[in-house]
Amino acid sequence: MMLLLLAYLGGLLTLLSPCILPVLPFVFARAGGSFLRSTLPLLLGMAITFTVVASLAAVGSAWVAQANQIGRWVALVVMAVFALALLWPAFADRLLAPFQRVGARLSARADAADDAGRGGAGTSLLVGIATGLLWAPCAGPILGLVLTGAALNGASASTSSLLLAYALGAVTALALAVWVGGRVFNALKARLGLGNVLRHVLGVAALLAVVAIAMGWDTGALTRLSTVSTARLEQGLLDAVPGVQPGAAAMTSTGAAAADVPLPVEGELPALEGTTGWLNSPPLTREQLRGKVVLIDFWTYSCINCLRAMPFVHEWAERYRDHGLVVIGVHTPEFAFERNPRNVMRAVEQLKVTYPVALDNDYAIWRAFENRYWPAHYFVDAQGRIRAHQFGEGNYAHSEQVIRRLLQEAGQTNLPPPADPTAATLQGVAEQADMGNLRSPETYLGHARAEHFASPGGFRRDQPFDYDLPQQWALNQWALRGRWSVDQESATLASAGGRIAFRFHARDLHLVLAPAADGKPIRFRVLLDGKPLQAADAGGDVQPDGTGVVDEHRLYQLVRQRADIGEHLFEIEFLDPGVQAYAFTFG
Numbered sequence: 001m002m003l004l005l006l007a008y009l010g011g012l013l014t015l016l017s018p019c020i021l022p023v024l025p026f027v028f029a030r031a032g033g034s035f036l037r038s039t040l041p042l043l044l045g046m047a048i049t050f051t052v053v054a055s056l057a058a059v060g061s062a063w064v065a066q067a068n069q070i071g072r073w074v075a076l077v078v079m080a081v082f083a084l085a086l087l088w089p090a091f092a093d094r095l096l097a098p099f100q101r102v103g104a105r106l107s108a109r110a111d112a113a114d115d116a117g118r119g120g121a122g123t124s125l126l127v128g129i130a131t132g133l134l135w136a137p138c139a140g141p142i143l144g145l146v147l148t149g150a151a152l153n154g155a156s157a158s159t160s161s162l163l164l165a166y167a168l169g170a171v172t173a174l175a176l177a178v179w180v181g182g183r184v185f186n187a188l189k190a191r192l193g194l195g196n197v198l199r200h201v202l203g204v205a206a207l208l209a210v211v212a213i214a215m216g217w218d219t220g221a222l223t224r225l226s227t228v229s230t231a232r233l234e235q236g237l238l239d240a241v242p243g244v245q246p247g248a249a250a251m252t253s254t255g256a257a258a259a260d261v262p263l264p265v266e267g268e269l270p271a272l273e274g275t276t277g278w279l280n281s282p283p284l285t286r287e288q289l290r291g292k293v294v295l296i297d298f299w300t301y302s303c304i305n306c307l308r309a310m311p312f313v314h315e316w317a318e319r320y321r322d323h324g325l326v327v328i329g330v331h332t333p334e335f336a337f338e339r340n341p342r343n344v345m346r347a348v349e350q351l352k353v354t355y356p357v358a359l360d361n362d363y364a365i366w367r368a369f370e371n372r373y374w375p376a377h378y379f380v381d382a383q384g385r386i387r388a389h390q391f392g393e394g395n396y397a398h399s400e401q402v403i404r405r406l407l408q409e410a411g412q413t414n415l416p417p418p419a420d421p422t423a424a425t426l427q428g429v430a431e432q433a434d435m436g437n438l439r440s441p442e443t444y445l446g447h448a449r450a451e452h453f454a455s456p457g458g459f460r461r462d463q464p465f466d467y468d469l470p471q472q473w474a475l476n477q478w479a480l481r482g483r484w485s486v487d488q489e490s491a492t493l494a495s496a497g498g499r500i501a502f503r504f505h506a507r508d509l510h511l512v513l514a515p516a517a518d519g520k521p522i523r524f525r526v527l528l529d530g531k532p533l534q535a536a537d538a539g540g541d542v543q544p545d546g547t548g549v550v551d552e553h554r555l556y557q558l559v560r561q562r563a564d565i566g567e568h569l570f571e572i573e574f575l576d577p578g579v580q581a582y583a584f585t586f587g
Contacts, residue, residue, distance in 0.1 A: 046167070307430060332366045343554075445478075467482065526548070
């Protein structure tokens with residue numbers, strides 16, 4: 001219920017977002033008619049189409065993405081035709097005649113009440129359906145939550161309900177806008193006799209909106225011109241309800257009790273079924289684990305938060321292995337390449353993971369735990385009951401304390417002394433984040449979850465395009481230069497010499513990268529503030545001269561500053577085509 005309310009409130013905030021501007025002309029074009037017979041069918045059509053298209057998008061299939069692009073162009077044609085109908089009444093008469101007949105069959109009274117029979121409920125619903133295709137990409141953090149949850153958990157009635165709640169929230173906001181705007185519209189017609197003028201103005205505005213959408217200005221220029229950011233408002237709503245936002249958890253939250261408080265029972269250990277394979281062990285079952293204390297560690301190998309927590313998990317596995325602790329790493333992928341068992345096997349070997357790893361490619365265990373975070377630790381007692389959890393990095397001493405308490409409950413008395421987290425030797429990506437200088441967030445490059453993209457003109461989704469860097473930068477903006485193709489999950493370079501730039505503030509900068517589809521390594525060089533990266537600031541995957549090679553699907557540490565940690569412009573130039581870039585993370 002709480003997520004439904006958040007989705008509805010997020011939809012209400014859509015009215016303040018610049019991505020709603022291109023569809024407003026079509027909504028206000030119906031404001032002069034009856035609300036019930038003209039405006040309401042339009043808005044309901046938008047909500048229905050938005051829900052259907054967004055639900056399909058959540059599945060993430062390639063054919064759906066292609067269909068959505070085709071649908072957008074069909075919608076643009078439909079919108080252009082109706083815009084021309086606003087400009088030329090005679091054309092409108094011929095255009096709307098078939099729809100008037102359909103509308104008459106659906107609701108003769110409704111059509112008779114409209115202006116000369118034009119623009120009845122059926123026509124308004126059709127316009128709403130077409131407008132909904134244009135409106136579907138309009139998203140903020142709350143819609144991102146819904147779509148991410150759908151991608152992780154699969155399309156479902158629950159997902160569609162959340163999307164419908166979001167759409168109805170936006171429809172409510174638009175209805176209020178139409179109610180106010182419609183009164184102004186009718187007053188101007190009645191008192192100033194400007195009905196035809198307003199009709200032509202709306203027609204021109206609708207045509208301009210079609211051009212804006214076709215050129216990508218709705219996601220580029222309009223975003224930069226906006227003076228109101230709804231993302232912060234939506235994020236505030238999410239932050240007000242802990243635990244509802246899925247994804248990598250950099251901040252810590254724990255369900256573990258203090259040392260002198262009994263650990264509560266949070267639930268039963270679910271069956272470890274539905275995996276696509278196991279590494280370092282035959283398949284384990286809930287029954288086999290009875291009598292053991294179990295630590296379930298949800299992770300994925302390109303997640304920087306998981307990599308920083310992993311040395312502590314390794315330490316617990318080794319320290320308490322002979323005292324009844326079983327650590328199980330549940331590898332649940334975030335990106336498509338993390339579903340490849342060979343990639344995971346290579347990562348397990350490189351990271352020296354020796355405990356059992358369940359390959360959870362279908363999110364079966366993830367859903368069974370109702371988990372939402374990487375990393376996430378669940379502490380299970382010898383009776384198979386979940387007694388505590390830890391979401392995100394940190395709290396390592398407390399987590400070990402929970403392990404020790406559960407082992408003691410199970411009858412273990414001769415435990416080794418606890419580890420000292422401050423004495424751990426952490427190198428490379430495992431070194432803990434410099435939180436005092438961390439002012440840049442995880443940023444995705446695929447258009448499904450991308451934010452703060454600054455290349456002029458915005459994205460050209462799912463097609464090659466020549467991008468350029470902006471003249472002015474703001475903190476946490478990023479951009480592309482060269483010929484790139486941006487799909488839902490990543491950006492792929494089509495020709496050599498392409499660049500990615502990011503204005504960041506952090507000690508460390510990482511980028512999840514993959515080589516070309518044929519596996520050929522990709523050479524690169526890194527620049528900081530327009531100059532070759534100095535050896536003192538080179539990350540673990542960069543040579544002292546600022547160069548490196550992308551030869552695996554993984555996270556690459558590109559910058560680790562030793563001094564002068566402030567706001568800098570990072571650039572990476574790829575000397576070969578074919579690289580795939582997924583996400584920036586910082587530390």
